[in-house]
Amino acid sequence: TGTLKDLKRTLAIVDALVEARSALNRDSGSSPHPKLSFLPFFIKAAAVSVRHYPLLNARYDAKRQVVEPQDAANIGFALDTERGLAVPVIEEADRLSLAEIQELVNLRRGEAANRDLRIEHLRGGTFTLSNYGSIGGTYGRPLILPPQVAILGLGRIHQAPVAREGRLEAATILPLSFVFDHRVCDGSYAVKFLNRFIELISSPIRILR
Numbered sequence: 001t002g003t004l005k006d007l008k009r010t011l012a013i014v015d016a017l018v019e020a021r022s023a024l025n026r027d028s029g030s031s032p033h034p035k036l037s038f039l040p041f042f043i044k045a046a047a048v049s050v051r052h053y054p055l056l057n058a059r060y061d062a063k064r065q066v067v068e069p070q071d072a073a074n075i076g077f078a079l080d081t082e083r084g085l086a087v088p089v090i091e092e093a094d095r096l097s098l099a100e101i102q103e104l105v106n107l108r109r110g111e112a113a114n115r116d117l118r119i120e121h122l123r124g125g126t127f128t129l130s131n132y133g134s135i136g137g138t139y140g141r142p143l144i145l146p147p148q149v150a151i152l153g154l155g156r157i158h159q160a161p162v163a164r165e166g167r168l169e170a171a172t173i174l175p176l177s178f179v180f181d182h183r184v185c186d187g188s189y190a191v192k193f194l195n196r197f198i199e200l201i202s203s204p205i206r207i208l209r
Helices: 015-027 039-052 098-113 187-202
Strands: 005-013 058-061 066-069 075-077 079-081 084-086 127-130 150-154 158-164 167-181
Touching: 005 187, 015 039, 015 167, 015 187, 039 075, 039 098, 039 127, 039 187, 079 098, 150 187, 167 187
Parallel strands: 075 127, 127 150
Antiparallel strands: 005 167, 058 066, 079 084, 150 167, 158 167
16 A cells, blocks of 8 residues: 555644634633634644645545545544544534634543444544644554545644754744545645645634634
């Protein structure tokens, strides 16, 4: 399968994302909405990005060798449960607010913890995020969930030195590992998607528009 799947690794500088999340949680005050984790930002950014690069929001029929782009951006997120890995799906995530996404994430996590996650909440995904950074991972090689054609791995957000204008500075970074199916698109298309995703999470005000 090495000729069919490709892995791209990069990182995003997310100081602005960290600040935006803190500000939104601080300003929420007595709001009934739950506090935001980073995951809703990632889900929203992925949903918006695949709208621009629809070949990655698709299903591949191997028997017919046909790519089927999907109308809705239904983003799955890998969830570690007592019974193993589950991937709940946030439907039409590009149309939801960050607060709405967080509420659904919390709901699905609660259902998984209570062993009450229904099968219909695991179906219909068009693109998946694997947030192994939440358990301390940095880079990885996540596995595509057929018939989907791509998956984005999210590493641990942490401080690291980066080069800016010829000098090293401390920055908050997010490691990214992107696996995609070469039968669906080439590396250039995949990198353009990654760049779009990075633009959104590096300047999160774009996600809120």
